[in-house]
Amino acid sequence: MRLFVAVNPPTRAIEELAAATASLRELPGADRLRWSETAGWHLTLAFLGDVPADEVPQLSEKLATVAVGHPRLRLRLAGGGTFGDRVLWCGVQGGTAALRRLADAVRDALDVTDDHPFHPHLTLARSRFRAGGMRAMADAMRGFRGTEWEAGSVYLMRSETGFGPARYTVVERVRTQGRGELRDER
Template sequence: MRLFVAVNPPARATQDLADAAAPLRELPGADRLRWSDPAGWHLTLAFLGEVAVSEVPALERELARVAAEHRSHPLRLAGGGTFGERVLWAGVEGDVRALRRLADAVQQALGVADEDHGFHPHLTLARAGATRGRKAGGAGGLRAMATALDAFRGAEWEAGRIQLMRSETGYGPARYTVVEGWPLQR
């Protein structure tokens, strides 16, 4: 199974962002991007990649332990940015320190820390392939889309749960399903 660990924003928060991002799809080059489905929007804490089914129970025990050691915290989806010419994302505000500590704890517990890139809390809105990005206006086109999100501040919500997620790819957009979830302390 292809797995990752995430915090999933509530429907209210994703609807706020979907409403704010809808006009971006009308901007020049937006039709050349692969837009992510709001139903699958999440904040990735750790990407695990392919994992044998037999390893899942051990992962679940570690994630339950991490969740029991961390408190829920307020977040909101806000603003936007890009990763070069390839990714358009929405940012996160609120108790981002708590979210970073949670991501660090998950990564350490599961042995998947990414020292090269570090944890950058974001929600991916759209992706471009190497040539698609240039055709979509390159970094300038994506930056214009990100700039259009500068004033966006969604409703505040409580990040109160981590979830082990399964990613299924193939034809069409990726599909995400919850394998298991654990509440954070209140």
Template structure:
């Protein structure tokens, strides 16, 4: 199974971002991007890759423990940015420190069940679009692509969605075939709630 661990924004927060991102589709360069399917918008905490089905129960036990040890927290979708000339993303604001701690706990625990997650540092974001390969592009074309993505990110700079509660940890599967990947929840766990 091709798996990842995520926190999923609620439908209302996703709709706010859909509305904020709609004008980006008319900006220069938007037609050259592969826009993410709204149904696949999530905050990936750790990408696990291919995991044998027999390892999933141990993984679920580990994730249940992580959820029990980390509290629900308040987040909002806010702003935007790019990863070079390749990715346009929406940012996250609010109790991001709590989201980071949850991601770190998940990533640090994975080797206990023989799973290595992606090696990239955790940068909380929601991917909106990806550029095609820049291989073979002239330097001027790459600079133009970077400028176009940066202009789109700047157009999202003032976006601040409504605050929502990140209250569940999800083990998700990514199923590939023809067309975009399809995502489904394998299991979910509520994050802890502590009395003040």
């Protein structure tokens, strides 16, 4: 199973971002990008890669142990940027320092080695080749500021690739510590 660990924004945050990004698809160069599906929008904390199915229970236990040691997070999707000319993303504001600590703890507990430091973002589009116009799209996102939401769960997710867009399914959901009711998480 190809797995990763993520925080999934609630439906309202996804809908706000979808509305804000709809006009980006009309900008020059947008037709050369592979746009991610809104159903798969998430904040990746750690990519695990291919994992044997019999290791999932151990991963779930470790993830639960990490999650209980971290608070619920107040986050919002906001702004945008690029990773070079290959990835267009939406940024995250709010409890990003706590989100970084959570990502670091997940990576440590699950023995994930990654050459890239954690950068809170949600991937909107990718390009295999240098795509002109991506900077203009990121600039167009500069004023976006979604509604604040509470992240109270961490998800072990399965990624299935092949023809068409990647499909993501929840393998395990673990709650972080904190009080109050969780809001519209998916």
